[in-house]
Amino acid sequence: MPFSRRVSLTQYLIEQRRRFPGASGDFNALIHDAAIACKAIGRTVAFGALRDLLGDHPGAQGAVNVQGEVQKKLDVLSNDCFMQVAQWSGHLAGMASEELELPAQIPAGQPRGKYLLVFDPLDGSSNIDVNVSVGSIFSILRAPAEVVASGREVTAEDFLQPGTAQLAAGYAIYGPTTMLVLTVGDGVAGFTLDPTLGEFMLTHPRLQVPAQTQEFAINASNSRFWEPPVRRYVDECLAGRTGPRGKDFNMRWIASLVAEAHRILMRGGVFLYPRDSKDPAKPGRLRLLYEANPIGMIMEQAGGRASTGRDPMLAVQPSGLHQRIGLIFGSREEVERIERYHHEPAPLVSDDNPLFGTRSLFRH
Ligand code: MN
Ligand code: MN
Numbered sequence: 001m002p003f004s005r006r007v008s009l010t011q012y013l014i015e016q017r018r019r020f021p022g023a024s025g026d027f028n029a030l031i032h033d034a035a036i037a038c039k040a041i042g043r044t045v046a047f048g049a050l051r052d053l054l055g056d057h058p059g060a061q062g063a064v065n066v067q068g069e070v071q072k073k074l075d076v077l078s079n080d081c082f083m084q085v086a087q088w089s090g091h092l093a094g095m096a097s098e099e100l101e102l103p104a105q106i107p108a109g110q111p112r113g114k115y116l117l118v119f120d121p122l123d124g125s126s127n128i129d130v131n132v133s134v135g136s137i138f139s140i141l142r143a144p145a146e147v148v149a150s151g152r153e154v155t156a157e158d159f160l161q162p163g164t165a166q167l168a169a170g171y172a173i174y175g176p177t178t179m180l181v182l183t184v185g186d187g188v189a190g191f192t193l194d195p196t197l198g199e200f201m202l203t204h205p206r207l208q209v210p211a212q213t214q215e216f217a218i219n220a221s222n223s224r225f226w227e228p229p230v231r232r233y234v235d236e237c238l239a240g241r242t243g244p245r246g247k248d249f250n251m252r253w254i255a256s257l258v259a260e261a262h263r264i265l266m267r268g269g270v271f272l273y274p275r276d277s278k279d280p281a282k283p284g285r286l287r288l289l290y291e292a293n294p295i296g297m298i299m300e301q302a303g304g305r306a307s308t309g310r311d312p313m314l315a316v317q318p319s320g321l322h323q324r325i326g327l328i329f330g331s332r333e334e335v336e337r338i339e340r341y342h343h344e345p346a347p348l349v350s351d352d353n354p355l356f357g358t359r360s361l362f363r364h
Helices: 009-019 025-046 073-087 125-130 145-150 220-225 228-242 257-267 288-301 332-343
Strands: 060-064 070-072 092-097 115-123 134-142 168-174 178-183 189-194 199-204 215-218 250-252 270-273 305-307 327-330
Touching: 009 025, 009 189, 009 199, 025 073, 025 115, 025 134, 025 168, 025 178, 073 092, 073 115, 073 125, 073 134, 092 145, 092 288, 115 125, 115 288, 125 134, 134 257, 134 288, 168 257, 168 288, 178 199, 178 257, 178 288, 215 228, 215 257, 220 228, 228 270, 228 332, 257 270, 257 288, 257 327, 270 332, 288 305, 288 327, 305 332, 327 332
Parallel strands: 092 115, 215 250, 215 270
Antiparallel strands: 060 070, 115 134, 134 168, 168 178, 178 189, 189 199, 270 327, 305 327
């Protein structure tokens, strides 16, 4: 698709459909609905503290969501945006959201479709008050054939499909520009919202994650809870030019999954929120169905890799709607190295080994 031609999201989807005659118009319409929800959320978020003046405070509401976190009003508003746009579309059999304990049903009497929409309506919302980029993440699955045939209400089990079953995945990032990054299983395309037209325009036709990188992103304050393979990887990065990697690394940490994924998609890097021993009840922080899987599909479609550290992320069979999991993604060679460290026996830890000895920054 020539970049010099101005291509809107609508045109892009029509063109995709021409290339894959099996793709249905319903599917395109559903992606369009998700894009509309993202535009609405982007507008809402852009008002920032002006909402205070308008008497609509975006701060903590006091309500606690199913994850046990304080739910901010913008999380709820963003959830409503997705629900309102999608539930009347006729393309969905049901929806699941970070903000809802149980799947959302299509209202009685409304037409139902054959797809499932899963979303994190506002990712990185703890960054709202400091005006750092936030985003929305979504994933589209096929509803089980029996659900479509019977028209019955959806259950959590209907959503427990591995990442390989995703038909499409995307995120919107609300930063200096609003962008939509999308895969329908044929590479990854980035669209920039043209504020004068209100249209997402194709600006990044074929995004590729560089295979190598000198940037890593991890929350180092959790280092005492890391497993040995993660500690080894980070220690080797920190050892820089004089260590086994023979090159210096930079560290980044935004604490906003969408912003980290976007940076890595644009210029490479590796992101780790690994399984750790901090809280035995939560063997990982991020959510499989609406964070790890959609970001994982985008990474893999862009030539990168997503992993639990031990297994490919997209192969994991989910066991719960809000399941948490260790997530590592980004430049292929780095993720493969981290997986290798998880499968190799741990190197001998001794004071003779500079990486694990007294000079290590992350010694335990
Ligand atoms: Mn999130
Ligand atoms: Mn969220």
